[in-house]
Amino acid sequence: MFFDLPEELQMFQRAVRDFCENELKPHAQEIDESASLNMDVIAKMPAMGLTGLQVSEEFGGVEMDTIGASIAVEELGRVCGSTALSVSAHNGLCCGPIMLWGTDEQKQTYLPTLTSGKYLGSLALTEPQAGSDLLNGAKTYAKRDGDGWVINGHKAWITNPMYAPVIVVLCRTDQEAGSRGFSMILVEPNTNGVTLHPPEKKMGVKGSPTQMITFENVRVPASNLLGEEGRGFHQTMQTLDSGRISIGALSVGLAQGAFEEMVKYASERQAFGQSIAQLQLIQEKIANAAMEIEAARTLIYKAAWTKDQGRDYGKLAAIAKLKATEVAEKVCFDAIQVHGSYGYSREYSVERMYRDQRLMTIGEGTSEIQRVVIARRVLKEFNG
Numbered sequence: 001m002f003f004d005l006p007e008e009l010q011m012f013q014r015a016v017r018d019f020c021e022n023e024l025k026p027h028a029q030e031i032d033e034s035a036s037l038n039m040d041v042i043a044k045m046p047a048m049g050l051t052g053l054q055v056s057e058e059f060g061g062v063e064m065d066t067i068g069a070s071i072a073v074e075e076l077g078r079v080c081g082s083t084a085l086s087v088s089a090h091n092g093l094c095c096g097p098i099m100l101w102g103t104d105e106q107k108q109t110y111l112p113t114l115t116s117g118k119y120l121g122s123l124a125l126t127e128p129q130a131g132s133d134l135l136n137g138a139k140t141y142a143k144r145d146g147d148g149w150v151i152n153g154h155k156a157w158i159t160n161p162m163y164a165p166v167i168v169v170l171c172r173t174d175q176e177a178g179s180r181g182f183s184m185i186l187v188e189p190n191t192n193g194v195t196l197h198p199p200e201k202k203m204g205v206k207g208s209p210t211q212m213i214t215f216e217n218v219r220v221p222a223s224n225l226l227g228e229e230g231r232g233f234h235q236t237m238q239t240l241d242s243g244r245i246s247i248g249a250l251s252v253g254l255a256q257g258a259f260e261e262m263v264k265y266a267s268e269r270q271a272f273g274q275s276i277a278q279l280q281l282i283q284e285k286i287a288n289a290a291m292e293i294e295a296a297r298t299l300i301y302k303a304a305w306t307k308d309q310g311r312d313y314g315k316l317a318a319i320a321k322l323k324a325t326e327v328a329e330k331v332c333f334d335a336i337q338v339h340g341s342y343g344y345s346r347e348y349s350v351e352r353m354y355r356d357q358r359l360m361t362i363g364e365g366t367s368e369i370q371r372v373v374i375a376r377r378v379l380k381e382f383n384g
């Protein structure tokens with residue numbers, strides 16, 4: 001186990017932080033207010049490896065380990081939740097499954113495009129009537145027909161479709177086979193019968209597009225199957241375990257960003273003849289935030305490290321995501337409190353961070369689902 005980041009990861013972190021400070025932070029407020037990503041900033045990301053964090057170099061990526069990928073997402077989250085969410089989903093939810101289960105041809109076709117900085121990938125699991133309970137509730141159906149699949153159904157709350165060259169779609173391919181009746185299928189959004197609905201109007205992460213997708217007799221070649229037929233549910237669970245580390249890292253970033261604003265403001269704001277940072281009740285918030293962020297980040301690194309060791313990390317990923325998202329919620333809340341009325345103003349970034357963090361206890365498995373996962377694992381370990 002490690003207690004400090006290796007030198008090369010520290011250098012990577014500094015480089016990503018500089019990039020985020022100089023290239024992304026100046027646009028963060030506008031990204032939120034215009035509810036639109038800044039694709040010029042995304043176009044600069046391949047130079048930093050941010051659009052192919054865990055993709056092989058031959059396809060334009062930088063093949064980082066999971067700790068490196070988490071560091072990058074944390075740094076993005078520190079300055080812009082919307083961009084961090086879209087880049088996290090792109091890397092973990094779209095490039096990840098294609099790297100893991102794609103054929104050579106699928107990798108050649110999609111990964112160089114995905115890592116180019118011109119696009120952002122998507123994964124479509126959730127449906128209007130089913131999020132946590134995909135197994136019983138997901139209805140999108142792909143029927144084998146000659147040399148292809150014909151897909152019908154609706155996906156909801158999907159990140160990035162408008163920027164995606166390809167969407168990984170979870171479909172039922174056998175109505176009778178339960179958890180073995182799902183498959184992942186690659187669908188290009190410009191295929192006949194695919195409708196991308198307008199982006200949802202959201203409370204936070206407004207710049208990150210979240211869309212409903214309708215599939216109406218969408219025909220794709222049989223070779224668009226990603227991985228084995230019938231393994232889609234298993235692939236989904238694996239993808240979500242990994243995605244939880246990333247959403248946790250994003251949450252640590254949001255907490256870190258709000259924490260820094262809190263300390264800065266507390267040091268400058270005067271009340272009762274001194275800076276409010278001298279008041280013990282304000283110091284309590286600063287101390288608690290420092291402690292909780294450190295704890296959350298350590299859990300993220302531990303889950304990432306365990307994954308990189310090839311060990312079972314599902315419980316740790318759920319613990320890390322749950323802790324980090326709840327820490328982000330509390331720290332962003334306190335950051336506004338320390339800012340007083342100014343924290344309630346759109347002029348101050350803590351207002352945006354507070355809205356952005358609210359998604360984190362919902363996406364990629366709600367906090368309730370994380371607790372279900374953790375408790376199930378603990379009970380299994382305990383009772384055998």
Ligand SMILES: Cc1cc2nc3c(=O)[nH]c(=O)nc-3n(C[C@H](O)[C@H](O)[C@H](O)COP(=O)(O)OP(=O)(O)OC[C@H]3O[C@@H](n4cnc5c(N)ncnc54)[C@H](O)[C@@H]3O)c2cc1C
Nearest residue numbers: 123124125126130131132157158159210363364365366368
């Ligand atoms: C901004 C945004 C981006 C998103 N991006 C994507 C994406 O890219 N791809 C994608 O596929 N999805 C995406 N989602 C969807 C997201 O993953 C789901 O919303 C989430 O999994 C919860 O599903 P649900 O909304 O259907 O809630 P439900 O599953 O209906 O849950 C409703 C409530 O019931 C609780 N609940 C459900 N089951 C249990 C249980 N067993 N025990 C206790 N409580 C329970 C939940 O915790 C929650 O509080 C996104 C959502 C948002 C808002």
